[in-house]
Amino acid sequence: MDFFLSPDIAYLILVLGIVLSTLAIFSPGTGIFEVGALFSLVLAGYAIYNLSFNWWAACILILGIFPFIIATRRSRRMIYLVISIIAFVVGSVFLFPGDRWWKPAVNPLLAVVVSLTVGGYFWIAVKKTIEAESKRPAHDLEKLIGKIGEAKTDIHMEGTVQVDSELWSAYSKQLIPKGSMVQVKNRNGFLLEVENLSDTPQ
Numbered sequence: 001m002d003f004f005l006s007p008d009i010a011y012l013i014l015v016l017g018i019v020l021s022t023l024a025i026f027s028p029g030t031g032i033f034e035v036g037a038l039f040s041l042v043l044a045g046y047a048i049y050n051l052s053f054n055w056w057a058a059c060i061l062i063l064g065i066f067p068f069i070i071a072t073r074r075s076r077r078m079i080y081l082v083i084s085i086i087a088f089v090v091g092s093v094f095l096f097p098g099d100r101w102w103k104p105a106v107n108p109l110l111a112v113v114v115s116l117t118v119g120g121y122f123w124i125a126v127k128k129t130i131e132a133e134s135k136r137p138a139h140d141l142e143k144l145i146g147k148i149g150e151a152k153t154d155i156h157m158e159g160t161v162q163v164d165s166e167l168w169s170a171y172s173k174q175l176i177p178k179g180s181m182v183q184v185k186n187r188n189g190f191l192l193e194v195e196n197l198s199d200t201p202q
Contacts, residue, residue: 064087156171
């Protein structure tokens with residue numbers, strides 16, 4: 001276990017645990033990220049317990065999160081991203097105490113590379129997420145009402161229909177057999193209410 005008591009190794013394991021924890025939050029249910037995050041954080045906790053750490057450096061790491069959030073929310077305020085990266089580097093380098101109070105235990109070059117890599121990854125991931133959330137739908141959902149489609153499954157309380165070459169979740173007040181032609185009568189968000197065309201008076 002002495003291998004994990006190296007400040008550089010402990011730092012890498014801690015960063016890995018944070019990254020896996022974040023991925024587990026955004027991609028729950030796989031189990032892989034959760035197990036990996038737990039294993040990494042346990043090892044990092046063991047190293048921190050035996051190596052001790054600088055509280056002020058940990059505070060700088062935590063405070064570096066806030067300018068990063070501002071940077072992702074305001075795309076033209078790149079200065080906040082620079083401040084965040086600097087905070088991550090400084091906090092990382094001095095996270096574990098060295099022989100002297102001013103001497104870092106973590107390799108500065110390692111901290112710079114890891115901070116830039118992880119910071120860049122989260123920057124791209126967060127920006128893509130925000131863009132996806134703010135992007136308008138590619139088509140007008142209201143225009144789906146009245147469209148003709150095909151039931152891809154039996155439909156009653158739930159089911160699937162194909163309308164305009166796309167699959168949609170759907171429900172009906174009456175049972176609609178698979179393969180029937182249906183018409184969209186209403187929608188609730190992305191859930192369509194459909195009616196069997198054979199039941200519609202001619």
